[in-house]
Amino acid sequence: MTTSNGPLANPESPLLEVSGLTVDYPRKGFGKEVFHAVQDANLWIGHGETLGLVGESGSGKTTIGRAILGLAPVSRGSIRFDGQDISHASRRKRQQLSSDLQVVFQDPYTSLNPSMTVGDILAEPIGIAGGSRNAARSRVAGLLEQVGLPRDAIDRLPREFSGGQRQRVAIARALALRPKLIVCDEPVSALDLSTQARILDLLLTIQLDTGVSYLFVSHDLDVVRHISHRVAVIYRGELVEQGEAEQVTQDPKHPYTQRLLLASPVSDPVRQAERRNARKAHASKS
Amino acid sequence: MTEATIASPVSLPAPRSRTRIVRRVLRDPVGITALAILIVAISASYLAGFITPIDPNATDLSSVLAGPSGAHPLGTDSAGRDVLARLLWGGQSTFAAAALATVVALAAGVPSGLIAGYYGGWFDAGTSWITNMLMSLPAVVVLLAARAALGPSVWISMALFGVLLGPSFFRLVRTSVISVRGELYVDAARVSGLSDARIISRHVLYVVRAPIVIQAAIIAGIAIGIQAGLEFLGLGDSSAPTWGMMLNEGFRNVLLSPLFLLWPALAITLVTAAFAVLGNSLRDALEDDEITPRTKGRAIKHIPHSEAGLVPTGSVAAADTDHLLVVRDLSVEYPRADGTTKRVVDGVSFHVDRGEVVGIVGESGSGKTQTAFSVLGLLPETASIAEGHIVFDGIELVSRTSGAVSRSRMDPLRGTRIAYVPQEPMSNLDPAFTVGYQLSRPLVKRLGLSRAAAKKRALELLATVGIPDPGRTYAAYPHEISGGMAQRVLIAGAVSCEPDLLIADEPTTALDVTVQAEVLELLRTLQSELRMGVLMVTHNFGVVADLCDRVVVMRDSRIVESGDVVTILSRPSEDYTRTLLASTLEGKTPRTLLLSDSAGETA
Numbered sequence: 001m002t003t004s005n006g007p008l009a010n011p012e013s014p015l016l017e018v019s020g021l022t023v024d025y026p027r028k029g030f031g032k033e034v035f036h037a038v039q040d041a042n043l044w045i046g047h048g049e050t051l052g053l054v055g056e057s058g059s060g061k062t063t064i065g066r067a068i069l070g071l072a073p074v075s076r077g078s079i080r081f082d083g084q085d086i087s088h089a090s091r092r093k094r095q096q097l098s099s100d101l102q103v104v105f106q107d108p109y110t111s112l113n114p115s116m117t118v119g120d121i122l123a124e125p126i127g128i129a130g131g132s133r134n135a136a137r138s139r140v141a142g143l144l145e146q147v148g149l150p151r152d153a154i155d156r157l158p159r160e161f162s163g164g165q166r167q168r169v170a171i172a173r174a175l176a177l178r179p180k181l182i183v184c185d186e187p188v189s190a191l192d193l194s195t196q197a198r199i200l201d202l203l204l205t206i207q208l209d210t211g212v213s214y215l216f217v218s219h220d221l222d223v224v225r226h227i228s229h230r231v232a233v234i235y236r237g238e239l240v241e242q243g244e245a246e247q248v249t250q251d252p253k254h255p256y257t258q259r260l261l262l263a264s265p266v267s268d269p270v271r272q273a274e275r276r277n278a279r280k281a282h283a284s285k286s
Numbered sequence: 287m288t289e290a291t292i293a294s295p296v297s298l299p300a301p302r303s304r305t306r307i308v309r310r311v312l313r314d315p316v317g318i319t320a321l322a323i324l325i326v327a328i329s330a331s332y333l334a335g336f337i338t339p340i341d342p343n344a345t346d347l348s349s350v351l352a353g354p355s356g357a358h359p360l361g362t363d364s365a366g367r368d369v370l371a372r373l374l375w376g377g378q379s380t381f382a383a384a385a386l387a388t389v390v391a392l393a394a395g396v397p398s399g400l401i402a403g404y405y406g407g408w409f410d411a412g413t414s415w416i417t418n419m420l421m422s423l424p425a426v427v428v429l430l431a432a433r434a435a436l437g438p439s440v441w442i443s444m445a446l447f448g449v450l451l452g453p454s455f456f457r458l459v460r461t462s463v464i465s466v467r468g469e470l471y472v473d474a475a476r477v478s479g480l481s482d483a484r485i486i487s488r489h490v491l492y493v494v495r496a497p498i499v500i501q502a503a504i505i506a507g508i509a510i511g512i513q514a515g516l517e518f519l520g521l522g523d524s525s526a527p528t529w530g531m532m533l534n535e536g537f538r539n540v541l542l543s544p545l546f547l548l549w550p551a552l553a554i555t556l557v558t559a560a561f562a563v564l565g566n567s568l569r570d571a572l573e574d575d576e577i578t579p580r581t582k583g584r585a586i587k588h589i590p591h592s593e594a595g596l597v598p599t600g601s602v603a604a605a606d607t608d609h610l611l612v613v614r615d616l617s618v619e620y621p622r623a624d625g626t627t628k629r630v631v632d633g634v635s636f637h638v639d640r641g642e643v644v645g646i647v648g649e650s651g652s653g654k655t656q657t658a659f660s661v662l663g664l665l666p667e668t669a670s671i672a673e674g675h676i677v678f679d680g681i682e683l684v685s686r687t688s689g690a691v692s693r694s695r696m697d698p699l700r701g702t703r704i705a706y707v708p709q710e711p712m713s714n715l716d717p718a719f720t721v722g723y724q725l726s727r728p729l730v731k732r733l734g735l736s737r738a739a740a741k742k743r744a745l746e747l748l749a750t751v752g753i754p755d756p757g758r759t760y761a762a763y764p765h766e767i768s769g770g771m772a773q774r775v776l777i778a779g780a781v782s783c784e785p786d787l788l789i790a791d792e793p794t795t796a797l798d799v800t801v802q803a804e805v806l807e808l809l810r811t812l813q814s815e816l817r818m819g820v821l822m823v824t825h826n827f828g829v830v831a832d833l834c835d836r837v838v839v840m841r842d843s844r845i846v847e848s849g850d851v852v853t854i855l856s857r858p859s860e861d862y863t864r865t866l867l868a869s870t871l872e873g874k875t876p877r878t879l880l881l882s883d884s885a886g887e888t889a
Contacts, residue, residue: 103477111474113493195649197868264803269855
C-alpha cells in the first residue's frame with residue numbers, strides 16, 4: 001500500500017480506528033498456507049460520520065465489518081473503538097460494547113429470528129442492558145415510530161413483513177441501545193430500488209437526528225457515494241483507495257476504482273453509451 | 287403513518303406460532319383421533335381404581351378363562367383374574383415406563399446435542415463418537431444382558447433403553463443447531479451481547495423444539511413396543527400386571543380363549559400407532575402453509591372463441607405476424623387456498639421485433655418474470671393463462687383447453703428458436719456434469735450433430751463468448767468456474783442454436799458490476815451479430831439504458847407505460863416511472879433525501 005492510499009488527516013480521537021488489520025483463515029486441507037481475507041487494512045471513522053467501504057464479492061469488505069464486531073478473528077493489527085482496544089475483546093467486554101457498537105445485516109429474511117415477535121426482537125437487547133419491562137415497552141414503541149413502522153408491528157412476526165419493513169425492524173434493533181457506531185453490511189442490496197431509496201433516506205435521517213456513525217459496506221458505488229462522507233475501496237483484501245466520497249467516487253485515482261466506476265451503468269442511454277466507450281478505452285489501456 | 291398510529295395498545299404477547307400448530311393438529315382428523323386415543327388410554331389407566339373396583343391380582347379359580355360377563359366385562363385370564371382391571375393397571379406401568387425411557391433419552395440427547403452443535407470442537411468429536419458407538423449396539427441384546435446382571439426391573443431396562451435412544455435426539459438436535467448457528471440473527475444476538483446460554487435457550491432451542499417434540503412422540507411409541515416385547519419374552523417383573531405379560535399368557539392360551547389375546551394386542555397396537563401418527567401429524571402441521579388446490583387442466587370459460595382446442599393461427603390479426611413476438615392481453619392466474627385466484631399478470635400487451643432489445647423493468651412482484659416465463663412456457667403447474675395470446679413468428683402458443691402454453695407447439699421452438707438465459711448461472715448448471723457435456727449434449731440432441739462435431743462447435747461457442755481457455759473450461763465442472771464464467775457458458779448454450787428470440791431473466795443481477803459490464807457487452811455483440819430479438823427482464827435502469835431499444839415498465843402485474851428507451855428514461859409520462867427513476871442514485875446530490883414521502887410508507 002502506498003502513502004497516497006492511507007487515510008486522510010486523522011482527527012485527534014476518531015470513534016473507530018483500525019490499523020494494520022489482517023484477518024487470516026486457514027485453508028482446508030493439510031497445507032500450512034492461510035487465506036488472507038483482509039490484509040493490513042487502515043481506516044478510521046469520526047463521530048457522526050459515515051465511511052463507505054466498497055468492493056466486489058470476495059474482496060473482504062464484509063470481513064472487515066465482522067472483525068470490528070468480533071465475529072471474525074483478528075490475526076494482526078488493532079481495532080480501537082472509543083479509546084479502547086477491542087481487537088481481542090472478551091465476551092464480557094463485547095456485552096458492554098454492544099450498547100455502543102451495533103449491526104444491520106444484508107439479508108432481512110435471516111437476520112430476524114422467525115419465531116419471535118417484532119416486540120420481543122426489539123426488547124431483547126434492552127432487557128440485556130438491564131432495562132425494566134415498562135421502559136423496554138415504551139422504548140420499543142419509540143423505536144417503531146423512529147423507523148416508520150406501525151405500532152401494531154409489535155405483536156407481529158417477521159414473516160408478516162416485506163423485505164423493506166424487515167430491514168426497518170433490523171435497523172430499530174440496532175438503534176435500541178442508542179449506539180455510537182452501526183456496521184451496515186450491505187443493508188440495501190436485497191431491496192427493490194424504491195425501497196432502497198426509502199431505507200437510505202431513513203439511515204440518513206437517523207444519523208442527522210442521533211449523530212450515530214456508520215461503517216457502510218456495499219458493492220454498489222452509487223449507494224456508497226450517496227450515503228458516505230468518506231469512501232474506502234477494497235480489492236482482494238487490500239484497501240486500494242481512500243478519501244472524500246466525491247473524489248473517490250467521481251474522480252478515482254486507482255485503476256481498480258476507475259474500472260468499478262466505469263462498469264456501473266447509468267440510467268441515461270446517451271450518457272451510458274459514453275460511459276461504455278470510456279470503459280472499453282480504459283480496458284484496452286490496462 | 288395512517289390509522290395504525292392510534293390503533294392497538296402496546297403489549298408483548300407470546301408468539302402465535304405454537305397455538306397455530308396445536309390448532310392445526312386439532313383440525314387434522316388423523317391427529318385429533320390419535321390424540322384422543324392417547325388421552326383416553328392414559329386417563330383410563332390412571333383412573334383404573336375408579337373404573338373397576340376389582341384388584342388386578344385377585345385370583346378367582348372358580349372362573350378361569352371365562353368370556354365377558356357382567357362381573358368381568360372382558361372376561362378373566364388363566365388364573366381367574368379380571369382382564370379389564372389388569373389391562374388398566376398394566377397401562378399405568380406401560381405409560382410410566384415409556385415416559386421414563388423418553389425422558390432419559392431427552393436428557394441424554396438434547397443438552398449434549400445443543401452443546402456439540404453450538405460449540406463444535408472436542409466435545410462434538412467426543413459425543414459424536416459415543417453416539418456412533420451406542421447406535422452400533424443391538425438394543426435388545428443389551429437389554430437382555432442388563433436384565434441378567436441387574437434383575438427384572440422394568441425401570442432399569444427402560445432407563446437403559448432411554449440411553450440407547452439418546453443418540454436419535456442428539457443427532458437431530460446437533461444437525462438443527464449447526465444450521466441455525468450460521469443464521470444472521472444468531473450473529474445479531476452475539477453483537478447484542480447475549481450470553482451463550484441465553485442465545486442457546488432463546489434463539490437456538492426455539493427453532494429445534496418442534497422436531498424434538500415430534501421425535502419424543504415417536505420414541506415413546508417405540509419404548510412401549512420394546513417394553514411389551516421384553517415382557518412377552520417373560521423377562522419382565524412378574525409381580526405387577528403388564529400388557530406384554532398378558533400377551534404372553536394370551537398366546538399360551540390362544541386355543542382355549544382367543545379373545546384373551548386380543549385385548550392386550552389391541553391396547554399395544556392402538557397406543558403405539560397413536561404415538562407414531564401423532565408425531566406425523568405434528569410434523570405435517572409444522573410443514574408450512576396450506577396446500578393450494580391444483581387447477582391445471584381447467585378449461586378457460588370467459589373467452590368467447592374458446593369452444594375447442596387451440597385458437598387457429600389464422601385468427602391472429604395480420605399485424606401480429608409482422609412482429610417476432612406478440613403478447614396480447616396476457617393474464618396469468620394462480621389459485622389461492624380459499625378457492626379464489628390471484629392475478630400475477632393482468633392484461634399485458636407488448637411486442638418484440640427481430641433484432642430488437644425490449645426490456646421489461648419493474649420491482650419484485652411486478653409480474654415481469656411471470657410474463658417472461660409465460661412466453662417460455664415455464665410457468666409452474668398451478669399457474670394458468672386466463673386470457674390473452676402469445677404469438678411467436680405467427681404461431682399462437684397459448685392452448686385454450688389447458689390454460690397454458692401448448693407443449694406441442696412450444697417444444698420444437700424452445701432451445702432452437704427461443705432461448706433462455708437465467709438469473710442464477712450457478713444453479714442452472716448441473717454440478718455432476720462437466721461444462722462441456724452440458725453444452726454439447728443439446729447440440730447432439732436438438733441439432734443432430736455427431737459427438738465430435740458437437741464438441742468442436744461447443745469449443746467454438748466458448749471462444750465466441752470470450753472464455754480465454756475454451757478447452758479447459760470445456761473439461762471443467764461448474765464448481766471450478768466463476769459466476770461470470772458460468773453466465774458466459776449459459777449464454778453460449780443459449781445462442782448455440784442461433785435463436786430468433788433470446789429471453790434473459792435478470793441475467794446480470796447475481797454478478798459483480800465489473801463482470802456485469804462484460805456480460806452486457808457480450809450480449810450486445812451476440813445480439814447484433816445474430817440479429818436476435820431479445821426480451822430482457824431486469825430491475826436495473828442502468829442495464830435498460832445500456833442495452834434496450836424499447837422498454838416496458840410494469841407494476842403490480844400491469845403495464846404502467848412502454849415506449850422508446852430514451853423517451854421513457856428521460857421524459858416518463860407516468861408518476862410511477864418518475865418515482866422509480868427518482869430512486870436511482872446516479873447524479874443525485876449525495877447525503878440528501880431521495881424521496882420526500884419517506885417516513886412511514888409500506889416499504
